[in-house]
Amino acid sequence: MAHPPCIFVYERDRSVLASLDFALALQGFAVADGAAGDADPRGAACLIIEHRLGSGDGLGLLAQLRANGCSAPAILLSTNPSRELRNQIAAAGALLIEKPLLCDELTRAIRTLIQQNKAA
Structure with a gap:
């Protein structure tokens, strides 16, 4: 049996991290806390990074992860992002999803990015 895709989440709010973990597990993903000391995101199927x-x-964290060899597709979460931030996220090759997270937008985006990454 195949292992579920592992999503690395970088979120400072522990309750939000727990909520994402629960919601993504229901969708068939494994979730790892990117801030955990033993976390190695180089094998991640996707990264979810809180902008703040x-x-x-x-x-900055995404740039550091890329410099350390992590090439997983990335989603940045932000509330009310400016046009400049939108452009910076796009230039970094990441996808922006605005908070609050509604419906299944996040899981659809994760599945799409994983499929695109497999096809590349």
Whole structure:
């Protein structure tokens, strides 16, 4: 039996992380906390990164992950993103999903990115 695709989530709010973990598990994904010390995102099927992370930002983290060899497709989450932020996320090759998360937009986006990555 195949392992479910592993989604690495970078979210500072523990309750949001738990909610994402629960919701994505119901959709057949395995979820890993990207902030965990033993986390190695290089094998991730997809990354979900909150744009506002404590002392840094999601784009900076994505650049660091890319520099460390992680090529998984990425989704950045943001509330009310500016046009400049939208352009920066697009330039980084990531997908923007605005919060609040509604319906199944996130899971549809994850499935699409995973399929595109497999086809590439």
